[in-house]
Amino acid sequence: MSINIVTLIGRVGTDPDIKYFESGSVKCKLTLAVNRRTRDGDHTDWFNLELWGKTAQVAGDYVRKGKQIAVKGSLKFESWNDRNTGVLRSTPVILVDQLELLGSKRDTEAETMDSNPEHF
Structure with a gap:
């Protein structure tokens, strides 16, 4: 028996890097910052993520x-x-x-207002 499961919650470090292939496949690359508690305080670990298909499109x-996302x-x-x-x-x-x-609806609305100056 073998198990290879990773669950992470963190904040995205870069905007998505999306690639569309002639076959119709979609690939997305992201980085994710995850805080880890240590005796010396918090430490940030960075992970490279690869997503395919509908998940990549989302x-x-x-x-x-x-x-903030969970994967x-x-x-x-x-x-x-x-x-x-x-x-x-x-x-x-x-x-x-x-x-x-993840994150509240308020966070999403704030992001929308920040990117759309007509709301001011």
């Missing part, structure tokens, strides 16, 4: 830098050979299956 439409998915490692040294490198990526938009 992220592209509704997620922006600073937005559930699995951990994978992307590997490549370094161009300069030829050394095999890798980085962890969370492959997101589920995305939940």
